[in-house]
Amino acid sequence: MSITPYHDLKSTDILSAHISGLQHSINKLESVLDMKTQSIAGHTLAAVNDQADSAYHYRIYEGSIRNWLENPVPRIYRNNMEVAGDEYTIQPSYGVVVFHEQQSPEDIITVDVNYVDSGSNFSDQLIGMTPFLQASGVWRTNSMNASNVTPKILIAANLMDAFPFPVSEKTTYDAIAIKVDGAGASGTKARLGIFKDNGNCYPGELVADAGEVGTDTTGVKSLPISLTLQRGLYWIVRNSNGGPSVSGIANTDAINLGIDDSLSGAHAGAYRITSSYNALPKTFTSGADLLYRTAYASVWLRKG
Numbered sequence: 001m002s003i004t005p006y007h008d009l010k011s012t013d014i015l016s017a018h019i020s021g022l023q024h025s026i027n028k029l030e031s032v033l034d035m036k037t038q039s040i041a042g043h044t045l046a047a048v049n050d051q052a053d054s055a056y057h058y059r060i061y062e063g064s065i066r067n068w069l070e071n072p073v074p075r076i077y078r079n080n081m082e083v084a085g086d087e088y089t090i091q092p093s094y095g096v097v098v099f100h101e102q103q104s105p106e107d108i109i110t111v112d113v114n115y116v117d118s119g120s121n122f123s124d125q126l127i128g129m130t131p132f133l134q135a136s137g138v139w140r141t142n143s144m145n146a147s148n149v150t151p152k153i154l155i156a157a158n159l160m161d162a163f164p165f166p167v168s169e170k171t172t173y174d175a176i177a178i179k180v181d182g183a184g185a186s187g188t189k190a191r192l193g194i195f196k197d198n199g200n201c202y203p204g205e206l207v208a209d210a211g212e213v214g215t216d217t218t219g220v221k222s223l224p225i226s227l228t229l230q231r232g233l234y235w236i237v238r239n240s241n242g243g244p245s246v247s248g249i250a251n252t253d254a255i256n257l258g259i260d261d262s263l264s265g266a267h268a269g270a271y272r273i274t275s276s277y278n279a280l281p282k283t284f285t286s287g288a289d290l291l292y293r294t295a296y297a298s299v300w301l302r303k304g
Contacts, residue, residue, distance in 0.1 A: 023093075034232075036119035040065060041112040042077075045097060047105075058103040066095035067116040074113040078103070121199055122232065132168045134303045139177065141165070141298040142236065142269065145253045152181045152245040153297040157188075160239040160275040161291065162195065162203045162284065163299060164255045167229045174304035176210045177222035178238060178297070179247040184215040188242025192223060192299055193280040197233035201257065203271065203284035207234065215244040222302075235284070236299040241277035248298040257290060266292045 009018060045061035068074050070092050076083045088099045092113075103109065134140045142163035155161075176192045189212045198204030207229070213221035256267035273288035275281075 030116065032122065034121040034230075036117045036121060037069065037114055038117045039112075039114045042110045043113065045109045045111060047103070047109070055102065058105055058107070059099045059101070061097045061099070061103075061109045063095040063111065063113075065113075065115055066093075068092035068095055068111075069114040069116065072114060074111050077110045077112070078107050080108075080110075132166055134171070136303050139300040139302045141249060141300045142255050142296065143249050143253050143298075144255050148250075149179075149247045150250050150295045151247050153248045153295050154182070154243065154245045155238075155240055155297045156243055157241050158239070158274060158277055160237060160273050160280075160285075160288075161297070162235040162237045162271045162288065163269070163296065164201075164257065165194075165234045165236045165301065166255070167231055167234060170228065170230050172228045172304045173225055173301045175222045175302040176225055176236070177220055177300045177302070178213065178215075179220045179300075180215050180218050180244050181247055182245035183217050184240070184242030184244035186216050188215045188240065188244065189213065189277075190215050190221070190238055190240035190242075190244070191277070191280060193237045194227070194229075194301075195235040195237060195280075195284050197235065198284075201233070202288075203235040203237070206280055206282050206284070209280040215240055215242055215246075226304075235271075236301060237280065237284075238297070238299045239275055239277055239280075246297045248296045250295050251293060254296055260290075260292065266294055268292050269296050 043063055043065055045063050047058045048060040048062060049057045051057060074090060074092060076088060076090070076097055087101070088097050090097050097109070097111070132140070142165055176194070178190060178192065191209070191212050193209045194207040195203035196205045196207055208225060208227055210223045210225050213223060215221065251266045251269055254269035256269055259267045268290035270291040271288035272291040273285050275285060
């Protein structure tokens with residue numbers, strides 16, 4: 001385990017560089033943990049009144065909630081009226097506002113702000129996540145187990161399918177592919193890509209639109225990528241403008257997303273939404289249906 005080599009400082013040693021170093025360490029931890037954010041309106045700030053010189057009272061105001069974000073810009077209010085920005089300086093990271101002039105003791109100072117919360121997306125994603133082993137130079141898809149490939153799964157045009165793809169450690173991928181077993185009509189193509197999870201077991205922001213592969217001939221159809229994914233849940237996506245048949249995996253070997261109210265039949269193994277063939281959206285479209293199939297026409301990622 002690597003740790004920053006901090007040593008106890010004497011009172012005469014405290015410099016801005018030391019504080020900056022601590023802040024950089026904290027930012028690294030926040031990046032790893034993928035911290036959640038919240039917003040709050042009308043958060044009341046408390047005046048700092050412990051200075052020996054009373055002329056400095058009612059100039060510094062601080063929140064009980066700190067770690068404000070700079071974007072969107074925090075909005076400061078005095079007695080429910082927004083304060084002009086030239087009346088104060090603000091230090092969002094510390095949750096502090098410093099007025100240029102002393103405020104009245106009766107003034108109520110509040111803020112509308114977004115801030116870093118104590119929740120962690122990384123921590124949430126670890127719940128129930130098991131290691132997924134993958135050697136360099138080989139392919140993996142939405143499978144829980146070592147399984148035989150199921151050939152000739154027919155897919156239809158303009159249906160975007162998203163398959164869960166957990167990444168259990170930081171991994172670099174160098175290719176994405178499908179395997180066409182039965183060719184579609186002349187000129188038909190498929191588009192492949194990757195989305196992040198939105199935190200609710202549903203595809204969210206686009207990570208990579210890898211581009212198009214031809215589906216009018218058979219064989220492995222791959223696209224080169226250079227993509228490093230951090231640990232977490234992702235979704236590998238395919239859409240096409242034709243009707244080829246491709247290789248995939250059986251439902252019994254797929255990562256399952258749950259079963260419907262019948263409590264019978266196949267578990268869901270993907271999301272599907274009708275989507276005109278085009279570039280992938282920046283955010284996956286809401287309202288996709290869970291897909292229940294005996295086999296799934298998979299997308300594959302190769303570890304570099």
